[in-house]
Amino acid sequence: MIKVEGVSKRYPGHTAVDNISFEVEKGQVVGFLGPNGAGKTTTMRILTCFMPPSSGTASVGGFDVMDHPLEVKRRIGYLPETPPLYPEMEVAEYLTFVGKLKGMGGNSLRKRVDEVSEKCNVADVRNKLVSKLSKGYKQRVGLAQAIIHNPEVLILDEPTSGLDPKQILETRDLIKGLAGEHTIILSTHILPEVEQICERVVIISRGKVVATDSVENLTNRMRGSEVIGLTVEGQPESGLVQEKLERVAGVSRVILKLAQDSSCAFEIESLQGRNIRADLARAVVEAGWNLTELRPVSMSLEEVFLQLTASEVSV
């Protein structure tokens, strides 16, 4: 559906996007992940024909962004980072205006405006001025605007930025609800969002793609061995505990995290593929100490992301 091949965007003095390639299949939800200034917005702007690439080609639905911009634009719904709203318009009026811009009209447009207002939960404010809306509503109107012409591809630039937690959840649900019908690319620097919404993730840092994979694979790939957090009470001598823990079979490393009064916390790494939780618990209890905490420290996408982008920085 979307094909990006060797796309670069250079400005005098710096390169915003450097030889990026990736593909998105029809119906997929792809997260575009990267720190601020990584080149996410630039890539999206190239895909939406807002700006041309300096080199490389990008196509949407088989149409090249340079050669057939109108065809590409017809197939894309785009929500920029700040929703492109006209404050002096009413919500329904605004959606009608955007629908007309996208080539709709008449009864079908009127029906579609009702439909998307319903879908994006803005039906209750349809006769309100856009300038009077709260940030969450504005974002949802922006989303409604992007899907008004039922585009095959949705490009959402940080759709949840600046919202409060409740609104973030609502917006995420909304996007998830759209997932079946549209191919979606969404950019974000919030990692749980990608874990929750997306099937695939493209991690981009300093204008380069550093990883492309399914969310699951990526987390698995980075998680070599299990890490377990463990807190023990009733033994002021942390060295003693550490020694004991190191002797448990399957433990590769024990790191003292915190030693306080009579409690101490450790992070314990297992050898590849060993489940050591039960053994650890038994060892602590047998020694007569209190085991107050035992939890898996899973490698979140966040750490994956930091590792990937950090290694990029060190190159």
Added chain:
Amino acid sequence: MNNIITIWQKEVKSYFVSPIAYALLTIYAVVSGFFSYVAVGYFLDRSIGAQAGRGGPMDVNEWVIRPVMMNVGVISLFLIPMITMRLFAEEKRSGTIELLITSPIRDYEIVLGKWLGALTMYACILSLTLVNLSVLFLFGSPDWRPVATSFLGMLLQGGCLLSIGCFISNTTKNQILAGAATFGVSLLMWTFDWFTGFKADAWAKVLAYLSLTSHFEPFSKGVIDSKDVIFYVSVIVLGLFLTTRSLESLRWRA
């Protein structure tokens, strides 16, 4: 075509839901009303002299309507930058330009729609002068034809300045800057023919030709000269062409 109408409607509406339209209409009504009053006052003063056997023939068209229409041009000079300054600068600042550019419409459709919207606003303002002039038709019988050609001339002249303002507004995010620059350029184009006052070389002639006022003169006398119409239309086309190109270049430079 539909796209142009869509943009045009949106532009006209955005003038009239904001205070801009009403502020401009009010300012214009007051100033042009004053100018009309003064012109009529002079005319009455002269008519007293004429009764006493002094002065030339009395002609409402020549002594009231023509000066009023010339003054309308002067007021437009101030109002047009205020009409055009927001056209693109506002969309660029608020980011809505991204919506327009990523919609399946062509650049020239955006530009034409916006220009027509500004022209409509300008025409609404101009029509207030008709109210002032209608008083003359009520109590006298001036020739309506020079009035009609004057309005046509005013619209063409305004169209030129609006298309230039459109272009300037597209070169900046800052509305004030756009307005100030448009005012400067308009004023220069207005006064280019002053050169001919003390110079007669080729440059003076070229500049005088570029002057908006000298092309308006015939219109105010009831003459529609194709030479002037062509001048105005070509300035309008040039302004809109430059706007379209600069909208395109936005993408290359962005």
